Amino acid sequence: MxxxxxxxxxxxxxxxxxxxxxxxxxxxxxxxxxxxxxxxxxxxxxxxxxxxxxxxxxxxxxxxxxxxxxxxxxxxxxxxxxxxxxxxxxxxxxxxxxxxxxxxxxxxxxxxxxxxxxxxxxxxxxxxxxxxxxxxxxxxxxxxxxxxxxxxxxxDSHQRKALHVAAVFVNNFTNHLYQIGNEICQENQIPFDILKPLILETAQKIMHLSPEKAQTGPAIRNDKKTIEAHELFLSHKNQSTIYKLLTQSIQDNGKEL
Amino acid sequence: MxxxxxxxxxxxxxxxxxxxxxxxxxxxxxxxxxxxxxxxxxxxxxxxxxxxxxxxxxxxxxxxxxxxxxxxxxxxxxxxxxxxxxxxxxxxxxxxxxxxxxxxxxxxxxxxxxxxxxxxxxxxxxxxxxxxxxxxxxxxxxxxxxxxxxxxxxxDSHQRKALHVAAVFVNNFTNHLYQIGNEICQENQIPFDILKPLILETAQKIMHLSPEKAQTGPAIRNDKKTIEAHELFLSHKNQSTIYKLLTQSIQDNGKEL
Known part of the structure; x- marks a missing residue:
């Protein structure tokens, strides 16, 4: 024992x-x-x-x-x-x-x-x-x-540090993106519940598919018209700054930075 | 019919x-x-x-x-x-x-x-x-x-536009954060599988809790020591730029921007 x-x-x-x-x-x-x-x-x-x-x-x-x-x-x-x-x-x-x-x-x-x-x-x-x-x-x-x-x-301790940082991205930061989604819904009289199935499926999708292969949306398609429309739509400065940076990061992905 | x-x-x-x-x-x-x-x-x-x-x-x-x-x-x-x-x-x-x-x-x-x-x-x-x-x-x-x-x-069309933007945050951008988590794992010889239960739980948590209440981590705690250590750890410029911006956004949350 x-x-x-x-x-x-x-x-x-x-x-x-x-x-x-x-x-x-x-x-x-x-x-x-x-x-x-x-x-x-x-x-x-x-x-x-x-x-x-x-x-x-x-x-x-x-x-x-x-x-x-x-x-x-x-x-x-x-x-x-x-x-x-x-x-x-x-x-x-x-x-x-x-x-x-x-x-x-x-x-x-x-x-x-x-x-x-x-x-x-x-x-x-x-x-x-x-x-x-x-x-x-x-x-x-x-x-x-x-x-x-x-x-x-x-x-080991070095790997654990890496994991801890990675966990901040996939947990803390992801939750903050949920929060922004929630804010956008509230400001437009849309129940946040409507986004929940998408949130769950986004997580479930990468259980069997790599995040790289699971990536969709205007950034990866380089759909400039939609990206521009979204940027115009976002009136909060922090939301549009995040939108621009993550769009750029998706587009740069795979290139050496 | x-x-x-x-x-x-x-x-x-x-x-x-x-x-x-x-x-x-x-x-x-x-x-x-x-x-x-x-x-x-x-x-x-x-x-x-x-x-x-x-x-x-x-x-x-x-x-x-x-x-x-x-x-x-x-x-x-x-x-x-x-x-x-x-x-x-x-x-x-x-x-x-x-x-x-x-x-x-x-x-x-x-x-x-x-x-x-x-x-x-x-x-x-x-x-x-x-x-x-x-x-x-x-x-x-x-x-x-x-x-x-x-x-x-x-x-209506305006709400649908809002939803579409919100969906980019909770789906496209979230998946990109998974991708960064995956990269950090790969660079440190850690199987990405180790992050999957956390990714699922992060999504499941907000099915019954608001993202605001679900927020955890060094940013919301204003744990400067950990934040500084993470920023030092991240060698890729786009990763550290995203880390800084999302940390700031979590900390500013609720304040008028």
Whole structure:
């Protein structure tokens, strides 16, 4: 039995707690023996309060400590752990492995997904990006990751940084384009619902087709008349600046920039 | 029985043919009596060749003629129709109703979706955006639209233009962001598959949450350290220009621009 402790009580920590409880029920050989939270009451709806501690000195001995706190707090949390030479991992896409304190063995356990409070996620499909300093730790971390997900990858700190940037493009920036679509609808008394099937299909399309092959629209067709009409239509400066830049980028695609 | 003729043999025309054949089988009171295609063989896999004509003078009398050709060809196709005062509609998001020839009654029958050749679509979920010049024609067009879709809207030419621009943002531009994500992965030996669950969840999230509420990431948090690290990471000029502009736009969101 691999003993796991989660440190943190936020969005990701809570989703991980649920995922480990499920894998435990399935008999995957992983046991979530304790959770650390400065505010016990933040987790009592998920975990028996006897298993929650708010005191670092009360932390039990475990095979793996998963720090699921905000990026800025990872270094100080890992420094406050009152033990040495155990496997301590963080869960962040944006932070290198070295930010963890040297007194313990380091690793990263990064689930590449966007988590929404109160919205269940199926961890089975979430890519788990793992990094450790040595092979034995990797094997342990891989076993733990496979207990909650079918999609496990070895990703080093440089690759994780690339992934984090890529995730900003396909998640944060994409959502902002949805937001602009929403604004355009609102200003023209059109229900945003009308765009939702297109939004879903756009995402589903590239599950089996490369984005390059899936590209359609006036930019890739170099349909100057439509592009010009769209630019005239857009009265908000930031919308038309984005329209021009992304149109240009689609047209330049493939050329060396 | 409402008699319908489709003019065109491209991607959308073929999807519409299949949709009407299905609704006909369900007894929706719509009959696709003929299809016009300059190249008969483009449609013989879908339609009995006796129902295909490549001669405008052979067009039968119908209640509705649906022109599903490229934007640039709509005007000339509608001008070549050898009859008057019948209901003739186009299927384009990017073209006003007035482009249709004056000799017939005009309308628009615009399915707001991205169509991929050889990929089946379920028309039931596709928003149909309808416009006509008079109420009786609208009622007929609505009946036809409802025979293939559960999602039917009255959208005038100005609104349709707005929708078309919005669709460029949420479809064409979003796909280009996927493409950039793909490039970043390739350059760092990371399988693009790792981003796919995130891409799907990003789209699914806004089915029930507004894009404004769904926005996450370093830009909305004003996490300057991460933003700076990402900008340093991006070596391609167009990627970093897009990163900067969209980050700024997220941060300016809600402010009057």
């Amino acid at each position: 691999i003993k796991v402790i989660i440190i943190g009580s936020g969005n990701l920590a809570q989703h991980l707690i649920v995922a480990f409880q499920n894998s435990q029920n399935e008999g995957a050989g992983i046991e979530l023996i304790q959770v650390f939270s400065r505010k016990k009451e933040a987790l009592t709806h998920l975990v028996d309060s006897s298993k929650i501690t708010s005191d670092y000195n009360q932390l039990l001995e475990a095979d793996l400590y998963i720090i699921a706190v905000s990026d800025d707090a990872i270094a100080s949390v890992s420094a406050q752990l009152p033990f040495e030479d155990r496997l301590v991992v963080h869960t962040s896409g944006g932070v290198v492995i070295d930010v963890l304190d040297n007194k313990n063995r380091k690793g990263v356990f990064y689930p590449l997904q966007t988590f929404t409070k109160n919205k269940a996620v199926d961890f089975k499909n979430i890519p788990m990006c793992l990094e450790t300093e040595n092979t034995a730790d990797f094997q342990l971390l891989e076993k733990v990751a496979k207990s909650i997900s079918n999609s496990v990858f070895a990703i | 409402i008699k319908v003729i489709i003019i065109g043999s491209g991607n959308l025309a073929q999807h519409l043919i299949v949709a009407f054949q299905n609704s006909q089988n369900e007894g929706a009171g719509i009959e696709l009596i003929q299809v016009f295609s300059r190249k008969k063989e483009a449609l013989t896999h879908l339609v009995d060749s006796s129902k295909i004509t490549s001669d405008y003078n052979q067009l039968l009398e119908a209640d509705l003629y649906i022109i599903a050709v490229s934007d640039d060809a709509i005007a000339s196709v509608s001008a070549q129709l050898p009859f008057e005062d019948r209901l003739v509609v186009h299927t384009s998001g990017g073209v006003v109703i007035d482009v249709l020839d004056n000799k017939n009654r005009k309308g628009v029958f615009y399915p707001l979706q991205t169509f991929t050749k050889n990929k089946a679509v379920d028309f039931k979920n596709i928003p149909m955006c309808l416009e006509t010049e008079n109420t009786a024609d609208f009622q007929l067009l609505e009946k036809v639209a409802k025979s293939i879709s559960n999602s039917v809207f009255a959208i």
